[in-house]
Amino acid sequence: MNRVFQLMLFAVVLCSPAMRAAESDHPAATPAYKLVKICSNFMFAKNVDDVIAVLTKASQAGYNGVAITDSKFSRWFESVTVHRPEYDTNVKRLRQACRDLGLKFFAFSCDISNDLLSNDPNLAEGMPVIDAPFLVKNGTLVGVDEDFAIVNGSFEQSSAADRPTGWSVDDPGSVCFVDTEVASEGTSSLRIQDIKGKNAHGNGRIFQTIAVKPFRYYHLSLMVKTRDFVSADSIHVWVHGKQDLEFPAIDLKTTQDWTRIDIPFNTLDSTEVSLRIGSWGGVSxxxxIDDVRVEPGGFVNLLRRESLPFSITSVDRRTVYVEGTDVADVKDPKTGNTDWPGLYKDWYGQPSVRVPVGSRLKEGDRVLVGYSHASIVYGYGVFACLNEAKVWPLIERNLHELHTVLQPDGYIMPYDEIRQQGWDDGCVTSGKTPVANLIAHTRKYAQMIRAEDPGKPIFAWSDLYDPYHNAQKKGEPYYLVKGIDPWVGSWEGLDKDIVILNWHGHPEKRAESLRFFADRGNRQVLCGFYDATSDNMVPWLKEAEGLKGIDGFMYTTWGNNYSELSKFLDVVAPPSHRP
Incomplete structure (x- = not known):
């Protein structure tokens, strides 16, 4: 589940007797929270009409309140996607409809990812680049990093039949073949064909291990083509060092002509990386695959702010070059601002940095550059640095506007699946670990909500605070977050009065998750359905029996599927348990 990278609306319903029951230390016989999730964009009046229609049906079915989010709750002062006062008119109409329906109104507060970053894209978590070599060429700085060299990226050389030089391949001559009839460039490519029944694990992959220098920024590209390939979503490209170094969004069709895939990555603290390309679980x-190559990442998605160092020196480090004199201002205007503010893209044409007349740098000179760049997970997701002080005024301003315009009955905090953190120079120099920053951030955010709108309930998603979910101890990294098991202990940031939206719906460790939050004294709302079947709630409800503070449920759909709206409520709150 990925709430951060979608524009969403969540509907949560409360009635006054249920609110009183929710304040008890014991589970209410009648669920306090009977919730339904809705996705929309309230910049458009028709969407408001559609949402009101769904809320009306939800109220009639027995759901009893509404909690709302829109990406624009973090964009009140951004004028490209938010047009005021039109937007205010739309959301106020929705708010009034909730009052008319007798529904409580809960708002997802300002996020800490792309939408917050639309206010200032340079506040993203920075991935450090150390001593990247650049060359003055044709009056500009050009990346010339030769420390990463792919062997035989076009598969033109082979050590034996179907064994391309420099690569390890699964089942050569059975699953993997050097194809001399189909190629994107040159005369050869690598073909993976009819995997099922030929590989014990259903895999068809190629591998190459390469020595690298830490904290270098690269752009990996390759050409791929498919024909009747089942299934296309089994195709992956991984760059693995001490941890996975990238998480691309690869979208290929069953049959597709040659298509280029672009994957930027930072080597982080790795001295060796493994390229892994192919199909994990393919059938037929x-x-x-062809034309696998790597080039320096240059200044794509460059981040510039006071807390991130930037330097250009001579190769011997004796000369420090001055920005604005020896080189023009170094910036990437597309960082977090491609199609609209807050949208980061993995790759595009590298920004040009000019060497002006009068510079101490001359044609052919080499320099070393230190800087930071944003890193994108699954083609969209970027998080703000949790240790960056400039984030807080933006949160405070947007939270105040949310309160002023919508007058919510409660707030839901934004911490969920944070996938980059801890590498930023601000984090490193502070000496704080990612979990220490998350604990402090959670506490401060809750305090800010209480100061802005005293007495209102506060909710939080479960996963980053759950020792049986994303905060569990597994001995593994978590996406691009620094360290092993980086979120263990994060629950220390949760006050006991914060209500947990528990979405640990998987059978493994689900009961333990429920018990953990119950023992802490946090009330819980169980978030289920996920476009499958409401019957999946039955075993979860059984596991929740006898636990304190299980105060309600949320019908959770990511595809606007309301076909089981009534059935879900019948499962989690039969008519005999409704007021």
């Missing part, structure tokens, strides 16, 4: 059909 053909997949071709």
């Amino acid at each position: 059909g053909s997949l071709w």
Whole structure:
């Protein structure tokens, strides 16, 4: 589940007797929270009409309140996607409809990812680049990093039949073949074909291990082609060092002509990386790979702010070059601002940095550059640095506007699946670990909500605070967060009065998750359905029996599927348990 990278609306319903029951230390016989999730964009009046229609049906079915989010709750002062006062008119109409329906109104507060970053894209978590070599060429700085060299990226050389030089391949001559008839460039490509039954694990992959220098920024590209390939969503490209170094969004069709895939990555603290390309769990059909190459990442998605160091020196480090004199201002105007503010893209044409007349740098000179860049997870997700002080005024301003315009009955905090953190120079120099920053951030955010709108309930998603979910001890990294098991202990940031939206719906450790939050004294709302079947709630409800503070449920759909709205409520709150 990925709430951060979608524009969403959540509907949560409360009635006054249920609110009183929720304040008890014991589970209410009648659920306090009977919730339904809705996605929308309230910049459009028709969407408001559609949402009101759904809320009306939800109220009639027995759901009893509404909690709302829109990406624009973090964008009140951004004028490209938010047009005021039109937007205010739309959301106020929705707010009034909730009052008319007798529904409580809970708002998802300002996020800490792309939408917050639309206010200032340079506040993203920075991935450090140390001593990246650049060359003065044709009056500009050009990356010339030769420390990463792929062997035989076009598969033109082979050590034996179907064994391309420099690569390890699964089942050569059975699953993987050097194809001399189909190629994107040159005369050869690597073909993976009809995997099922030929590989014990259903895999068809190629591998190459390469020595690298830590904290270098690269752009990996390759050409791929498919024909009747089942299934296309089994195709992946991984760059693995001490941890996975990138999480691309690869979207290929069953049959597709040659298509270029672009994957930027930072080596972080790795001295060796493994390229892994192919299909994990493919069945039949053909997949071709060709023209695998790497180049310096340059200044794509460059971040510039006071807390991130930037330097240009001579190779011997004796000369420090001055920005604005020896080189023009170094910036990437597309960082977090491609199609609209807050949208980061993995790759595009590298920004040009000019060497002006009068510079001490001359044509052919080499320099070393230190800087930071944003890193994108699954083609969209970028998080703000939790240790960056400039984030707080933006949160405070947007939270105040949310309160002023919508007058919510409660607030939901934004911490969920944070996938980059801890590498930023601000984090490193502070000496704080990612979990220490999350604990402090959670506490301060809750305090800010209480100061802005005293007495209102506060909710939080479960996963980052759950020792049986994303805060569990597994001995593994978590996406691009620094360290092993980086979120263990995060629950120390949760006050006992914060209500947990528990979405640990998987059978493994689900009961333990429920018990953990119950023993802490946090009330819980169980978030289920997920476009499957409401019957999946039955075993979860059984596991929740006898636990204190299980105060309600949320019908959670990511595809606007309301076909089981009534059935879900019948499962989690039969008519005999409704007021």
